[in-house]
Amino acid sequence: MSSATSSILRRASDSLSARVRWHPLEIIFWIVAFAMIWLMPTRHLIMTEIAWLGLFALSLDLIVGYAGIISLGHAAFFGVGAYVAALLAKHELINEPVLALLVAGLAAMAVGFVTSFLVLRGTDLTRLMVSLGVALMLRELANQFGWLTGGADGLQGVVMQPILGLFRFDMFGHNGFVYCLVVLFVLFLVARRLANSPFGLSLVAIKNNPLRAAAIGIPVDQRLIVIYSIAAFYAGIAGALLAQTTSFASLDVFSFDRSADLLLVLIIGGTGYLYGGLIGAILFKLMQDYLSVLTPQYWPFWIGALLVAMVLIGRDRITAWNAPLRHLAAKLDWRATRRAAAAAAAAEDR
Amino acid sequence: MALALQTKGLVKKFGGLTATNDVSLTVEKGARHALIGPNGAGKTTLINLLSGVQKPTAGRILLEGDDITGLSQHARVRRGMVRTFQINQLFGDLTPLETIGLAVSERNGLGMDWWRVAGSKRALLEEISSVLERFHLADVMNERTAILPYGKQRLLEIAVAIACQPRVLLLDEPAAGVPEDERHEILASIAALPADVTVLLIEHDMDIVFSFAQKISVLVNGGLFVEGLPDDVARDPRVKAVYLGEEAHV
Numbered sequence: 001m002s003s004a005t006s007s008i009l010r011r012a013s014d015s016l017s018a019r020v021r022w023h024p025l026e027i028i029f030w031i032v033a034f035a036m037i038w039l040m041p042t043r044h045l046i047m048t049e050i051a052w053l054g055l056f057a058l059s060l061d062l063i064v065g066y067a068g069i070i071s072l073g074h075a076a077f078f079g080v081g082a083y084v085a086a087l088l089a090k091h092e093l094i095n096e097p098v099l100a101l102l103v104a105g106l107a108a109m110a111v112g113f114v115t116s117f118l119v120l121r122g123t124d125l126t127r128l129m130v131s132l133g134v135a136l137m138l139r140e141l142a143n144q145f146g147w148l149t150g151g152a153d154g155l156q157g158v159v160m161q162p163i164l165g166l167f168r169f170d171m172f173g174h175n176g177f178v179y180c181l182v183v184l185f186v187l188f189l190v191a192r193r194l195a196n197s198p199f200g201l202s203l204v205a206i207k208n209n210p211l212r213a214a215a216i217g218i219p220v221d222q223r224l225i226v227i228y229s230i231a232a233f234y235a236g237i238a239g240a241l242l243a244q245t246t247s248f249a250s251l252d253v254f255s256f257d258r259s260a261d262l263l264l265v266l267i268i269g270g271t272g273y274l275y276g277g278l279i280g281a282i283l284f285k286l287m288q289d290y291l292s293v294l295t296p297q298y299w300p301f302w303i304g305a306l307l308v309a310m311v312l313i314g315r316d317r318i319t320a321w322n323a324p325l326r327h328l329a330a331k332l333d334w335r336a337t338r339r340a341a342a343a344a345a346a347a348e349d350r
Numbered sequence: 351m352a353l354a355l356q357t358k359g360l361v362k363k364f365g366g367l368t369a370t371n372d373v374s375l376t377v378e379k380g381a382r383h384a385l386i387g388p389n390g391a392g393k394t395t396l397i398n399l400l401s402g403v404q405k406p407t408a409g410r411i412l413l414e415g416d417d418i419t420g421l422s423q424h425a426r427v428r429r430g431m432v433r434t435f436q437i438n439q440l441f442g443d444l445t446p447l448e449t450i451g452l453a454v455s456e457r458n459g460l461g462m463d464w465w466r467v468a469g470s471k472r473a474l475l476e477e478i479s480s481v482l483e484r485f486h487l488a489d490v491m492n493e494r495t496a497i498l499p500y501g502k503q504r505l506l507e508i509a510v511a512i513a514c515q516p517r518v519l520l521l522d523e524p525a526a527g528v529p530e531d532e533r534h535e536i537l538a539s540i541a542a543l544p545a546d547v548t549v550l551l552i553e554h555d556m557d558i559v560f561s562f563a564q565k566i567s568v569l570v571n572g573g574l575f576v577e578g579l580p581d582d583v584a585r586d587p588r589v590k591a592v593y594l595g596e597e598a599h600v
Contacts, residue, residue: 008488009479012447015492016475198455198463205441205452212439215401216453216514217427218461226462272443 020196044177050285051180052241057265057277059234065271067227068207072128072259073135077108079254081236086155086249095161097244104240105233112232116225139254154250176245354379354518354548360409369395371572384551384563392572393552397522401433402426430517436526438507442496446487446506450478453513485509501532518548
């Protein structure tokens, strides 16, 4: 191999491994998230909501931000997860929450797999309509089968057993928050791995140009079915976390508002870099919390106003504001600095 | 001589329009075969049929003797038939490195691998690097494809197809829109293809066609009009009348 080729190889290898390297800001993000367990114990209930909403938005990001499938009915899978988790606990079918969580996720995944075939047909607008329709149908089914789901009254009388048989869901939501945060973190790690794998790359390729993706040998439909099912699994887990931490499931888990809010959350945070859903969930919930205290009736007005402002200002300019922050992050990136220093030293030796 | 690619009575109709009219084409293994014809002759439609973007109304397509008429696009790629596009079809958000890496990963069956980090296998990295080097893309390998200059994008367009290691390569006007002084890079890369790779070239530029092709098929109004060696085709009065004659007026 010529020296030119080997230098290209080294650069290629570096660039590809840089994709998966943990950025200092990421590490700080998760340290702060876990520090919340001790820092703000009185706010654990809202943080629990942030955690499952973040997971839910992450799930939507997998299909919107990576595969380019826009959905207005993602609550379908959230709802399936919530009801399955609540039913499992109520009828004491699976008492251990973590196992029940997994089963709820798999149930949502099964629904995602079946409906993926409907969603794949057609383009953006068709997909919006089909996903919306699926969620509406599931909501109505839950309404009709009142003997099972409790209908419009919701599923009451759910009693949760301790997590892993050890940790009770306490009324202040401390254990519930830790539980949600750990589940979110684990599933985030999996999603991060997935996004940087050849599979994840192929999704971005499909989103960019399905025609060419097929022309380099990517089975486009198969990949979309897989990611849609995985996203449904994530959404189901998020729904199950809601049901488990509140011991309740009602028809609004399927509601159109929930799907639409979710899209809002993801747009606020930004798509296609995994953290968008999490950051969006934090901003959305905190804003909702703050504004609903300020103006209990009119808070959606301010959310709407913010959204309009964001779109008008443009994402680019918003990211420009945090340029100093990114500069700091670059300084913090000691591994890069060290590598550069080593390379410089090697160059001098030559 | 073994046949790489063969069509039998291929027909494609769009409503009342017959874009491909009973085309029976044979391309020999290792051939440098050019497909020419005036605008609207159905050249791109034929490539779309061959690559599986469109399904033929009638007729069959054989790749190395096997009927592939019913196969999907990606299945044809896996069988070794790869195409490029007249208008660049690239992944704007990916870098050339990622694009080539993706094509190489897919060919090695890593496409469903969701756990391994992209590009963590040494053999694959070597292959990726060599494609980047051959197509002069190493200096821009970490730039987003969407912001690359047109000439580089055009090189990438061809490079992605080569990264799929085709046995049959369908080139749809590879030099389209590339300025004169950048053409040689693309033409050199095509000329450097291994001799056992079969190439079917669609091209408007007669200089390229006659410098490259060992055999030429002329397509007119969706049907095969004349077929033969370059010199014979060039001398054929009928071809001059419908095609070269028309060119001469321009």
